[in-house]
Amino acid sequence: MRLNCPCCGPRGVEEFTYRGDATVRRPAPDAAASDWVDYVYLRDNPAGWHRELWYHAAGCHAWLVVTRDTRTHEIADVARAVDIARQDRENAGS
């Protein structure tokens, strides 16, 4: 499996560290305990397309959001997490 890092180009998966589901969002500090339990522990764990966080530890140190099919390991998209976060902020602001 190779990830096409937007900064470094295609690199072997051994250069990256995995951090799981990229779609969970940290609740507000005063959110209900059940929201925090959901955020920390519960996952959709889909068989199919999965948006997930990878860290390019042996490369550019960027956090990446990878869209990958968990049934085939096919990769549809690799984006910088910082760009996704910016997009999220703009969408929330507009």
Added chain:
Amino acid sequence: MKNDRYSIFSLLRETLRGQTGWKPVWRDAAPQASYDVVIVGGGGHGLATAYYLARRYGIRRVAVVEKGWIGNGNIGRNTTIIRSNYLLSGNVPFYECSMKLWEGLEQDINYNAMVSQRGVLNLFHNDAQRNAYIRRGNAMRLHGVDAQILDVEAVRRRLPFLNYDAARFPIRGGLLQKRGGTVRHDAVAWGYARAADRLGVDIIQNCEATGIRMREGRVVGVETSRGFIGAGRVGLSCAGNSSRVAAMAGLRLPIESHVLQAFVSEGLKPFIDCVVTFGAGHFYISQSDKGGLVFGGDIDGYNSYAQRGNMPVIEDVCEGGMALMPRIGRVRLLRHWAGLMDMTMDGSPIIDRTPVDNLYLNAGWCYGGFKATPASGLCFAHLIARDEPHPVAKAFRLDRFGRGAVIDEKGMGAQPNLH
């Protein structure tokens, strides 16, 4: 039920008959309209659950529905190791219960599962690790489990060919559980299937659960690729795919599915007489009765339902093997495969009721499900039959994450790929 018990007499009879009288080990059952209990998932745990439901709890109208065929899932994809060398009090009694069931399994189910208590030896390589293993060994002995610390000379006498004086990871000794060992994994599936079948359990293969039918917050049956099957109670026992099946009942689980690879070499003359684990990397090895070296290491580390892994982990496993026993360097790999692991957020399993009435969950076995097979089946059967947890599995609750009562053997926190 008839005269199909395996014994020296059945063996002699078939020898005289030219082996023409053996019957299929279980019936190829078609689904009936309804059952008292339907178990979703015909793996080792599901079959064991059905067996103990019929044998110990007297519930005979039981079906096991399996999407593929018996033995195709993780019961046939593991490295066959049994042990009960756990640290935490939520875990030790359960795994020791399992070990005791292994010790009487073959007589119980009348099937040769080749249970071999050849010992499990966890090596340590520095003082801190020795202390940690002494602590673990003491925890085991406090729970009545056998454990002993071997110094390096005792390890050397047993396994003279290890890489004792490696510059980075010299071997200092090991924690030995003599009662640990290996079991012929396929035989566990076949043996439980046969024993359950003899008690009237229907084992329905090529029958995939496609939905869970509920009425007023209560489960009433399972939709399958072979039609609807009504059920008084439903048990989900499909580790690897637990999230997908539980989602049919609207549940989200504290689980990620990961992929674990395993390996077997060409056959060699016997030279490893126990299970050995490397303490400085993740590598474990034993030698099967056919002579093949059976070994494995870490999970790949990312969500996967693919039943195949990638090269970096193969490399990592082989590096661990070479660091521990350089003499296997020229051995050729015969086969290599992968299975799906329910990796939970604390590295420990779940055997519990669910928010849906009469729906029970057995999940989250991480990569330690095989050794748990008998106790998992017994405790899940107990839960389904009595609607209360078995005493040795009472810590494996689904709500423990929200209550802060996690059972985290490795102390890694809520990150499934680190357990």
